[in-house]
Amino acid sequence: MNLEPLRPAHVPQVLATMRDPATLRFTRAPDPVPDGWVEQWLTRFDGHDRHAWAVLDGTGTFVGYAVTGPVDHEGAEVELGYAVAPDARGRGVATAALLAMTRWAFDAGLQRATALVSTENPASARVAAKAGYVLEGVLRSVHHRGGRRVDLQCWSRLPSDPDPTAAGRPGQTPTPHA
Ligand SMILES: CC(C)(COP(=O)(O)OP(=O)(O)OC[C@H]1O[C@@H](n2cnc3c(N)ncnc32)[C@H](O)[C@@H]1OP(=O)(O)O)[C@@H](O)C(=O)NCCC(=O)NCCS
Secondary structure (H helix, E strand, O other): OEEEEOOHHHHHHHHHHHOOHHHHHHOOOOOOOOOOHHHHHHOOOOOOOOOEEEEEOOOOOEEEEEEEOOOEOOOOEEEEEEEEOHHHOOOOHHHHHHHHHHHHHHHOOOOEEEEEEEOOOHHHHHHHHHOOOEEEEEEEEEEOOOOOEEEEEEEEEOOOOOOOOHHHOOOOOOOOOO
């Protein structure tokens, strides 16, 4: 598994992943995703206030994407998100991606990483738990998009929390490029 900065060459695969019904249901991507929207969305990730990576498998095949919300540099906090290509699910891709992003965040000096997960998305909740995140509680009736409101579990991990990877050794999870 490898994470590399998301770039225009990844747009077709991102779009295919984003247009999957589960991704539309559980992420903030607009439904339907308009033509040209992903290209605009990509420009938000400036590598300082927001970051985005393509998740690649061992053969270099795109298997998903991973993103940050706006990095709170003063508060040293960040929200992390992920979506996996439908045919690559169930193989640990999201867990590896979240572990890698979390490592990136703590290496960058951030003190708190969060994942907001719909109460109707047990697979993603399981991903957060496997990546060592702690369930803090449920944020009720959060504005999702298009006038919809949803209940979101708030999961967090701090640098002082146990590293769930085997002994937390360097190289156990991929480190995304800056
Ligand atoms: C949720 C999602 C990211 C998971 O990706 P993935 O690569 O399949 O995740 P992983 O393989 O790392 O782990 C999935 C875990 O959830 C479990 N799981 C899957 N479906 C489940 C369900 N309906 N109920 C409970 N657990 C479930 C799997 O068994 C696995 O746990 P295990 O390793 O203990 O067996 C993927 O389904 C996806 O992209 N969904 C659409 C976008 C999305 O929801 N993004 C997250 C927004 S918060």
